[in-house]
Amino acid sequence: MPFPPKANGLFYNSLPPESIYNATPTALEQPFTPKMTVCEERQSLRKRYQFPEEPVDRYVAALSEMAPNCAFGPLENEMVRDQPIEGISSEGIRERLLSIPDFTLEKPLTASQQMEIAKKDAALFSIPDLTAAVQSTESTSFSSFRGTGDLLRPTPPCFRCGRASHLASCSNCHAKHARCRKRDKLGHFAQVCGSVKPSSQHEVVHSVSAVCFTDIRRYHIKTQC
Structure with missing residues (x-):
């Protein structure tokens, strides 16, 4: 049933200046939308x-x-x-x-x-996961560096035979019971006589240890900063 002419005029006059097709649903819903008190x-x-x-x-x-x-x-x-x-x-x-x-x-x-x-x-500044991750990274890095330092530490040669494959305390060293032809003494070959002394072996170990410990301290201080 079509609307009376007067009703049609009121309806179309209330529409905004846009497409009538798009504005019609909104205009029809407004009178039936319940208003909150x-x-x-x-x-x-x-x-x-x-x-x-x-x-x-x-x-x-x-x-x-x-x-x-x-x-x-x-x-x-x-x-x-x-x-x-x-x-x-x-x-x-x-x-x-x-x-x-x-x-x-x-x-x-x-x-x-x-x-x-x-x-x-x-x-x-109070994220526990982030703080724990930073501390874990520093600890792991320090441990890895320390382990690497131990692996790279040079082994002093045997002062009995001059080889670097073992220490002078090795029981299988062939020069342990050999007699030196230079000084006529037991316990080392003549080729290493006077070149590598027992005392110098300990000095090398302590010197390398001191260098590694210093490097580790510098690395630890750097990571903390």
């Missing part, structure tokens, strides 16, 4: 809590958008100001807001933003 709008405002990871400024902006539908009148700013105290998710920020005397809407917003920034900065 003032009590319902105020209840929605009181139940509007801060979402997880929602910044304070966005939360306050959402409250400000809901307030005009609540018909607070001159008390609108005060109602929007008081709602964050109940709806904010951080207990520390809530206590901070309650301690501000004669605060306006801008004061709790500024205080909340400052505390949020401080909280995020503090969280960066």
Whole structure:
């Protein structure tokens, strides 16, 4: 059944200057959309809590958008100001807001933003996984360097025969019971007589150990810095 001419005129005159095909569904829905009462709008405002990871400024902006539908009148700013105290998710920020005397809407917003920034900065320095990973990396690097230093430490040659494959204390050294032709002494070959002394063997070991320990200390200090 077609609409009367007068009704058609009212309908088409209410349409925005855009495509009639696109605007028709919206225009038809508006008269049938139930409008919330003032009590319902105020209840929605009181139940509007801060979402997880929602910044304070966005939360306050959402409250400000809901307030005009609540018909607070001159008390609108005060109602929007008081709602964050109940709806904010951080207990520390809530206590901070309650301690501000004669605060306006801008004061709790500024205080909340400052505390949020401080909280995020503090969280960066108290991440247990990151701290443990750094400590583990330093410990592993130091242990690996120490082990590498032990492997690279040169082995002094045997002062009995001159070979580097074993030490002078080796029971299989062929020069252990040999007689030196230069000095006519037992315990070493003539070819190494006077070139490698028992005392010099210990000096080489201590010297290399001191160098490795110094390098390890420098490496450890560098990783800590």
